[in-house]
Each structure stands twice: as structure tokens, then as C-alpha cells.
Amino acid sequence: MANTGTSTGFGFLALAALGAVVVLGNAQRRDLSRRSLSPPTTAPSRQQAARQLNRASALSADAALADSAVEHYRGSFHNRVMYLPLGIASQAVFASLHGTVDRAQGPDSRR
DSSP, X not given: OOOHHHHHHHHHHHHHHHHHHHHHHHHHHHHHHHHHHSOOOOHHHHHHHHHXXXXXXXXXXXXXXXXXXXXXXXXXXXXGGGXXXXXXXXXXXXXXXXHHHOOOSSOOTTO
């Protein structure tokens, strides 16, 4: 008798792979059609997009910092390693905020 759990698992894996191929193919086709219609991007729009991305990552890191702080405060920082996520999330918040307020052209080596 065959193991139905394994065959079902492979069936779901094959279905997921097929779905990924269809989605990626559709996205590539859509991207090729947009390239011919869209105007070329300019530097100010790239800077604006980079600042929006920095604001979004600052918001995400701030949420992670707040969640980690509350949960580790509830744990009374029993383990010294519990300080590590707070430090990493704080650095991510500061790097994102620096990218948001930075008006210099081009990438910055400090981020």
C-alpha cells in the first residue's frame, strides 16, 4: 500500500511549483509590456522611492523594536541575549531614519 501522505505532499509541492511558474511568467510578460509604455525614470523619482522605502523600513523596525521590548520586558530580561534584538532593531531604525533625512545624492557607505 502506498503512503498517501507522501504522495499528497508531493502533489501539493508540484502544484505550488506550477503556480510559481505561472505567476512569474505572467509578471515577466507584464514587465516587458510596461517597459515599452513607461517613460524613463529620473533621479528625483528614484530618490523619492528610496526615501519611501526608508520610511517603510523604519516603521517595520520600529514595530519589531516595540514588540521585542514588550515581550522581553515581560520576560524580565532573564537571559542576557534578550538585549540583542533590541540593539539590532534600534540600529535598523536609526539607519532607516538616516536614509530618510539624508539629502545627499547617491549611496552612503554608513548605511
